[in-house]
Amino acid sequence: MVTTTAAPAPHELTSKGRATRARIVEHAAELIYAKGVHATNNEQLRRAAGVSGSQLNHYFPTKESLVLAVIAWQAERVLTFHRDERFTGFDNLEALREWADFYVGYERAYQEGCTLGSLASEIIKTDLDVHDELASAFDQWRGIFREGIERMQRLGRISAEANPAQLAHLFLAAFQGGMLLAQVARDIAPLKDALQAAIDHLQTFATSPDADGVQAR
Template sequence: MNVSTKPAEHRRLTGKGQATRARILEQAAELIYANGVHATNNEQIRRATGISGSQLNHYFSTKEKLVLAVIEWQAERVLAVHRGEQFDSFDSIDAFRRWAAFYVGYERAYREGCTLGSLASEIIKTDLNVRDELASAFGQWREIFRDGITEMQRRGRMSADADPTQLANLLLAAFQGGMMLAQVAQEIGPLDDALRAAIDHLETFATDESAG
């Protein structure tokens, strides 16, 4: 499942065009994070990227198209991390603990927060028609956890009584809530506590085959 079901015209761009588009998205994402969607305008994006108004309009003819692309761009970055080899497809309790340690150990986590979560909390307050794309992005993130837990069940590492969807929702909610509280407190403790508690609960469903 793709983050967006809308046509991806950018895949037909040249290498230079792809690079320009990526630069626009990176700068737009930073501006939206810092200023909000409504306070981010074309002039700010043009200054940040060093492109003309016609160039910006060439890649994104409307603000909604730009915001949709920013969601897709941010989601792809987050999902790529979670689909990487370092977490072993989340097929063990240890894999989930490595995931938690990765974010708790990231020195700027409590200052930056979750890029996708912060973007979603800002965009969801607007009247832009982007709710489906946000739901899809978080749905894919949840599926990574759910698929890992389902695989643990298949291997006999997790009790059949476990509900993979419910546990995946818990893990994602613990991450998002913990990250927000860590930003407010300006220290990583709330995220550490939230993830530790969620994974401890996940471990209550583990069997003797779950080690490793």
């Protein structure tokens, strides 16, 4: 999924090979998140992951193959986080508040941005051929919100007048834009305000106090 024709896919590797590959991807993701794609070079990555140049070249013959693996890795983490059972599939407003509180309270997130959004912003104008993977990751992410809001409607928690596809775009856009503005301002307020207002908006569609999901659990 994350390989070029020249790079071995994880399932083609021995368990030791998979572990080495995973260690490289994890360190690459960390370096790229902290410093950006352009400022991350092979020398830093080799040192951080404790691999040789030929090992690095074996698993990731091109920068593109490495960036693709990092996108897949970050997407997996973001999607897994959002699918955590504590958010109950975002089928109530309280889950959205808990989600917003997590990011508002997570210092590194607003200092360095969304792991996936800041990566997308940095590489979207480059000639790295990673567009489909990025689009797919964001599409799945938005799907989690959309399905949650659809479930709120089926459960009668919010009005049928709400537009789940549109509101899912609002949540993801408020999150990505809020993260960018928070990084620029070096202040969490833009993210906090944008998410609060987006949740307030969804709440205008609430049909009863049950929309919070508190009584239902």
